[in-house]
Amino acid sequence: MADVAGTGALRQTGKLFALAASVIRLTFKRPFQTRELIEQFWFIASVTILPSMLVSIPFGAVITLQVGSLTKQLGAESFTGAASVLAVVQQASPLIVALLIAGAGGSAICADIGARTIREEMQAMEVMSVSPIQRLIVPRVLAASGVAVLLNGLVSVVGVIGGYFFFVFLQHGTPGSFLASFSSLAQLPDLYISEIKALIFGFIAGVVAAHRGLNPRPGPKGVGEAVNQSVVITFLLLFFVNLVLTAIYLQIVPPKGA
């Protein structure tokens, strides 16, 4: 049975989608693992909150500085706040959240599931007629998605505050103009798409981590590789999905003032 080149990649993709589908299906199957969900939620939140805040402050600052110097040259300084809000809320925040969920939460999930898989815990669970996907994976994926949505709000706020701080204190901009221009370019659907993106990115991070964790190559080295792969695959998928979502969003919702 000689495999055609690329079959392996296609098969893995298929398995990934199949896992995503079973996660969605088993989410609605009783009994729901509330306790596991709360534990995982707490765990993922605790490892991502601080790093994502620390990342979002300089990120907001960079955007403000960059946009600020550009708008200054064009004489449109009053739009700095608007541009910064738009960039942070619509693009930067969901991506920061997803990268941290994948990097900090997903890698831990993948390592945990991977270690359990090679110790035959998953098979032991299956022979006890308990579905590991329902028991372990569903709560983790839901926790990753949920934390992503909530964290996205936090990162947006912290990012904008960071931008405001640097605009006012480093570029000596007018505080009032930064705040006043918020609504000149940004609109409410920007926040919606931001949260939708965070939800989808969190889901992807959770599913990819679980998928790599459930299918590691044998041995501890296999688990190490799986963790590495899960982070890389999630990053690649995130940027691609972000591109698609942004393109669709810009088609559906016309930019303000256009």
Next chain:
Amino acid sequence: MGIEVVVDGLTKSFGSHKVWSDVSLTLPAGEVSVMLGPSGTGKTVFLKSLVGLVRPDRGRVVVDGIDTVSCSERQLYQARKLFGVMFQDGALFGSLNLYDNIAFPLREHTKLTEAEIRRVVLEKMDMVGLAGEGHKYPGEISGGMRKRAGLARALVLDPQIILCDEPDSGLDPVRTAYLSQLLIDLNAKIDATMLIVTHDIQIARTVPDNIGMLFRGNLVMFGPREVLLTSDHPVITQFVNGRRIGPIGMSEEKDDATLALERIEAGQPVGLPALVPQLVPSAGMPERQAVHRRTERVMGLLHTLPETAQHAITAAMTHHAHHRRGGQ
């Protein structure tokens, strides 16, 4: 009483590597069977394919009317409730202590109260000699204890069929002997069908009612213990004696030239060690129901067995009958 497991024409390969092909056998209800085989002959894969953890390429495994090879996932989950599986390293959940590990199936599948769960768990822990160890975590205990805890967890739902994957690996001969006795006592107590996968010849000689042997991707034989233990099949004599001389090589099978050379070196062929009597349940345990059923079954097919095996069986039965009369 346990349930019969019928395996028919089972074949499994990983890619181009054929693990075994066309394995057909029946695990008789309530009896203890052992599957022997050199390392790497797919004994564990065989055990896992019975419970649908490994999907064979072809064949059937029929348990209680359900074919675990081709049935739906829902049916498979139903069928698995009949099984208790003891994995090679126990496969305990590292995040739970022994008590919670053993209570896990009860909490998932029954509506028992914590008090009732506690009663069942403590009883099973006592049964496998782990009383008072419930607070320890799998990482803190020895391999032997992990195995016994794995066995206790496999037992809590009162399975009809118990599968043990290498219960002896990593255990010293004394502990192996204790575990062998434990398995026999267990069989006497709950009358479940048992399959033990091992390469430990001591277990094979003392524990089972039936023995099978896998070699070179085939089932060499499967039948009453006397048949294999008196066989002059070269693979079996080599394995049972643990010798280098014979068809089993270090990595795979040997070629003809090496075999011819060995035949010159070997001198006299070596027979099998004398048949030792099978273990009986410890004092205070009920009698094994399987013994009577097996006697009837084996008597029915006696004429089809090799002559040496026939002698061994009749000798064992006379011994058994004599023993029972003497005991009364």
